Amino acid sequence: MRINKLLSNYGICSRSGANKLIEENRIIVNGKLCIPGQWVEKEDNILLDNENINEKDKIYIALNKPVGITCTAEKTVASNIISFMNYPEYIFPVGRLDKLSQGLILMTNDGDWANNILESKNEHEKEYIVTLNKPYDDDFIQGMSEGVEICGVNTRPCKVLRISENTFQIILTQGLNKQIRRMSKTFGYIVVRLERIRIIGIKIDGIESGKWRNLTEKEVIELRNR
Incomplete structure (x- = not known):
């Protein structure tokens, strides 16, 4: 696989982060400086800052994201989720929840696990509670459905x-950008509060706003096998 994917799978950094490490000449493969997009094998001698790379312990977190936090791993973005959590290890958000929304988002360093959750064809459920700017009628429910x-x-x-x-x-089985807000706007409504309360079998129950918990081994396995 490419060096970017290997480092991501090992939970060391993102694929774009790997490119930066390569540009800074911090990665050596079999005694030679790594080049962008280089193919590697797990058996290769790969050094980061002159130390052998090792697969990191996998991290799986359920976070109750407050309003105002942006779901990006790019630390140059104001109020980004990584700086907000200030977690001591490399992690990234699984998907997104827009800045004005709140609620459940998963964080991990396991790229394959994240991709399985995000894969559109798997039609994984995500559940939300939504408040509009005015009362709605039955036609709205039918149209949205x-x-x-x-x-x-x-x-x-x-x-x-x-x-x-x-x-x-x-309850949605896809994740288009600002999907619920745009769907509601089609019928003439504005979303004033949006909270995600469930992703597949993981619920937000018991997690205060701005806090998080580690997923159990059972939860991790269940999400991997969906």
């Missing part, structure tokens, strides 16, 4: 349940 054209594509049919006159529960 059947799918809406946004960004040039039709959203998949989904489950929508009424909670109150202006709040509803929605």
Whole structure:
């Protein structure tokens, strides 16, 4: 595999981070400076800062993200999720939850595990509680459930349940950018509060805003096998 993927799989850095290490001449493969995009084998002698690379222990975290935090691993972005957590090891967000939204997001250093969760064809469920700027009617629920054209594509049919006159529960199996906000706007509504409360079998219950917990081994395995 390429050196970028190996370092990412080992939980050492992101693929883009690997490119930076290569540019800084900090990686040596079999006695020679690594080049961008180089193919490597696990059996190769790979040094980072003149020390053998070792696969990091895998990290799996459920975070209750507050409003105002941006789901990016790019530390130059203001209020990024990595600086917010200040976690001592390399981790990255699994997918995204827009800055104005709050709730559950998974963090990890396991690229393959993350990709399985994000793979669109797997149709993994994500559940949200959404509050609109005004009361909605039954036509809104039906229209949202059947799918809406946004960004040039039709959203998949989904489950929508009424909670109150202006709040509803929605379960999606895809993750288009700002999907719920754009779907609601199609019907003339503005989302004023959006909270993700579940990703597949992981629930936000018991995690205070801004706090996180480690996933159990059982949870990690269940998500890997979905």
